Amino acid sequence: MEKILEVKDLHISFHTFSGEVQAIRGVNFDLLKGETLAIVGESGSGKSVTTKALMRLLPESNSEIKAGEILFDGKDLAKLSDKAMQKLRGKEISMIFQDPMTSLNPTMKIGKQIIEPIVKHQKLSKSAAKKRAIEILELVGIANPEVRFEQYPHQFSGGMRQRVVIAIALACNPKVLIADEPTTALDVTIQAQILELMKDLQKKIDTSIIFITHDLGVVANVADRVAVMYGGKIVEIGTVDEIFYNPQHPYTWGLISSMPTLDSDDEELYAIPGTPPDLLHPPKGDAFAPRNAYAMKIDLEKQPPMYKVSDTHYAATWLLHPDAPKVEPPPAVKRRQREFLEMKEGN
Amino acid sequence: MAKYLTQRIIYMVVTLFLIASFTFFLMKIIPGTPFSNADKLSETQLSIMIDKYGLDDPVPVQYANYMMNLLKGDLGVSFQFNNVGVTDIIIKSLGPSATLGALAILFGTFFGIILGVVAALKQNTWVDYTSTFIAVLGKSIPSFVFAGLLQYYVAVKLGWFPVAFWRGPEYMVLPTIALAMFPLATASRFVRTEMIEVMESDYITLAKAKGASWFEIAFKHALRNALIPVITVLGPLVVSLMTGSLVIEKIFGIPGIGEQFVKSIQVNDYPVIMGTTLLFAGLFVAVILIVDLLYGVIDPRIRLAGGKK
Ligand SMILES: Nc1ncnc2c1ncn2[C@@H]1O[C@H](COP(=O)(O)OP(=O)(O)OP(=O)(O)O)[C@@H](O)[C@H]1O
Numbered sequence: 075m076e077k078i079l080e081v082k083d084l085h086i087s088f089h090t091f092s093g094e095v096q097a098i099r100g101v102n103f104d105l106l107k108g109e110t111l112a113i114v115g116e117s118g119s120g121k122s123v124t125t126k127a128l129m130r131l132l133p134e135s136n137s138e139i140k141a142g143e144i145l146f147d148g149k150d151l152a153k154l155s156d157k158a159m160q161k162l163r164g165k166e167i168s169m170i171f172q173d174p175m176t177s178l179n180p181t182m183k184i185g186k187q188i189i190e191p192i193v194k195h196q197k198l199s200k201s202a203a204k205k206r207a208i209e210i211l212e213l214v215g216i217a218n219p220e221v222r223f224e225q226y227p228h229q230f231s232g233g234m235r236q237r238v239v240i241a242i243a244l245a246c247n248p249k250v251l252i253a254d255e256p257t258t259a260l261d262v263t264i265q266a267q268i269l270e271l272m273k274d275l276q277k278k279i280d281t282s283i284i285f286i287t288h289d290l291g292v293v294a295n296v297a298d299r300v301a302v303m304y305g306g307k308i309v310e311i312g313t314v315d316e317i318f319y320n321p322q323h324p325y326t327w328g329l330i331s332s333m334p335t336l337d338s339d340d341e342e343l344y345a346i347p348g349t350p351p352d353l354l355h356p357p358k359g360d361a362f363a364p365r366n367a368y369a370m371k372i373d374l375e376k377q378p379p380m381y382k383v384s385d386t387h388y389a390a391t392w393l394l395h396p397d398a399p400k401v402e403p404p405p406a407v408k409r410r411q412r413e414f415l416e417m418k419e420g421n
Numbered sequence: 422m423a424k425y426l427t428q429r430i431i432y433m434v435v436t437l438f439l440i441a442s443f444t445f446f447l448m449k450i451i452p453g454t455p456f457s458n459a460d461k462l463s464e465t466q467l468s469i470m471i472d473k474y475g476l477d478d479p480v481p482v483q484y485a486n487y488m489m490n491l492l493k494g495d496l497g498v499s500f501q502f503n504n505v506g507v508t509d510i511i512i513k514s515l516g517p518s519a520t521l522g523a524l525a526i527l528f529g530t531f532f533g534i535i536l537g538v539v540a541a542l543k544q545n546t547w548v549d550y551t552s553t554f555i556a557v558l559g560k561s562i563p564s565f566v567f568a569g570l571l572q573y574y575v576a577v578k579l580g581w582f583p584v585a586f587w588r589g590p591e592y593m594v595l596p597t598i599a600l601a602m603f604p605l606a607t608a609s610r611f612v613r614t615e616m617i618e619v620m621e622s623d624y625i626t627l628a629k630a631k632g633a634s635w636f637e638i639a640f641k642h643a644l645r646n647a648l649i650p651v652i653t654v655l656g657p658l659v660v661s662l663m664t665g666s667l668v669i670e671k672i673f674g675i676p677g678i679g680e681q682f683v684k685s686i687q688v689n690d691y692p693v694i695m696g697t698t699l700l701f702a703g704l705f706v707a708v709i710l711i712v713d714l715l716y717g718v719i720d721p722r723i724r725l726a727g728g729k730k
Pocket residue numbers: 088089090095097115116117118119120121122123124133136353
């Protein structure tokens with residue numbers, strides 16, 4: 075399939091009072107046309123920074139893209155001028171944020187907020203833009219769009235606001251939509267509705283989505299592929315099936331083990347022990363090693379390369395080195411593998 | 422809206438009534454009479470005067486009389502000047518003070534807001550540091566120092582504007598600048614802080630993500646939100662400037678209300694004290710109302726809570 079976006083060896087640092095925070099340390103991934111790529115990983119692993127970098131929304135004052143390329147449409151976004159970047163934002167690449175309560179301008183009418191990118195990028199007249207905005211409002215499932223058009227954000231519920239944010243993001247039919255935890259702040263039923271809406275709209279306008287989430291349950295529901303981030307790197311990437319049912323990296327094992335399942339409500343939920351790495355002084359070896367029950371000596375000394383598991387599946391762990399001892403994944407992961415195989419045979 | 426306004430105006434009248442009563446009794450506690458400084462009056466002359474103005478009536482009777490007249494819109498007659506109405510005195514001296522105050526507040530807040538916005542957007546650059554420097558000067562140096570400096574350098578040395586008095590537009594420039602430094606500094610600091618906070622909010626990031634330009638982000642999205650808290654500090658500032666700065670009026674020889682007020686207190690000119698106090702109080706409650714209405718104009722969330730529908 076056609077690649078729409080290619081991120082190569084991206085390094086991003088923040089310059090802070092205590093020193094240089096190496097937030098992103100060599101990230102590589104592609105985004106294919108029409109697919110949904112989920113990025114998962116614990117807080118601070120660099121999900122937001124990576125995706126903000128794609129739109130160059132990182133704070134100018136203290137962030138720096140130290141190395142790497144972001145290839146989109148034959149251009150390297152990491153080096154594009156500010157003017158050219160402005161033309162691209164909201165038109166070719168759009169973004170949806172986590173908290174719909176704070177992502178709309180409280181003193182501007184909803185309609186005006188939707189019209190803005192349309193007038194800007196598609197050069198439509200005010201009235202044509204309004205027509206288009208009302209169409210989009212309808213498309214994202216807002217009743218009485220003509221009335222809603224004239225209202226302010228505080229007159230909308232959280233779920234409704236997120237629909238409006240989605241409408242703004244999709245107003246110009248972008249090629250890439252970045253959704254940074256778009257449902258985390260919503261309650262469960264609304265979450266499901268918003269996810270349905272996004273899937274539905276993705277088909278209609280044929281956009282690629284990068285979907286950031288903490289929730290592996292959501293991943294299984296929306297994504298085609300999954301990238302697992304840890305300590306500013308992608309440690310494993312593969313299709314949803316590969317990540318859920320044949321995970322290779324011990325950190326992915328930890329994530330899957332800590333996922334609640336239907337029959338696990340009595341048991342204590344598993345949590346990965348230890349704390350995230352200090353990115354001010356990143357470790358020499360594998361950043362996950364201190365928390366990794368399967369760590370070997372080399373884990374502390376050298377960073378593992380990306381090993382190929384299949385054409386679509388890669389993982390950065392020394393356990394995949396031909397000389398490494400064979401280890402069994404934890405029981406929770408094996409149980410999933412078993413269930414999956416049974417299901418496949420059943421089909 | 423009409424209902425809300427009526428309600429607010431009723432509250433304002435009640436407030437003014439209470440302030441009038443309170444001031445009236447407070448004033449009676451000040452020792453002396455309006456005529457204590459007039460040494461040349463004999464005992465009998467003094468008692469005739471006191472009798473004429475009803476100053477020997479029991480205080481509650483005086484109070485009732487005053488309030489009755491006030492209801493009719495009659496503020497009484499000044500003791501200082503022969504038979505000049507308090508209303509006339511106030512109107513005459515309020516004109517220059519209000520003009521000066523209004524000019525200073527317009528000039529000060531306008532440039533203060535611009536300075537604050539620019540400082541916030543160019544945070545930690547020389548632009549920001551310069552703006553901070555101006556703000557610190559404006560807040561810490563009293564207005565009479567500016568007045569003196571302006572008079573010496575701009576008026577005497579350069580001869581660009583008159584040194585003093587109040588005889589036409591060119592006379593207004595220097596006192597306005599001297600008086601505007603404080604509101605300019607106050608507004609610029611508040612706007613800067615608010616702008617920086619607003620610029621970090623999610624909806625500004627979203628505006629950027631929509632492809633908005635630097636200018637659109639600053640002035641279409643951020644400024645309006647940054648101004649909401651600023652209005653609160655500007656309200657009281659407006660009142661203090663509207664009623665003029667006594668010192669500035671003195672330095673530039675402007676016949677304003679501040680000077681009038683102090684003189685009236687010194688000589689126990691009860692009707693003028695009362696009238697001026699009521700005027701200040703009236704301006705104050707009016708500004709509070711205007712500030713609240715202004716909130717509604719700027720912030721749609723408050724517009725509804727105010728009971729528009
Ligand atoms: N403006 C900044 N200044 C300094 N460090 C920053 C800044 N923004 C992010 N970081 C650092 O970059 C790292 C990655 O942060 P990021 O926000 O990408 O995490 P995340 O994976 O999105 O986490 P979460 O799930 O909590 O959203 C963190 O260590 C964070 O401290």
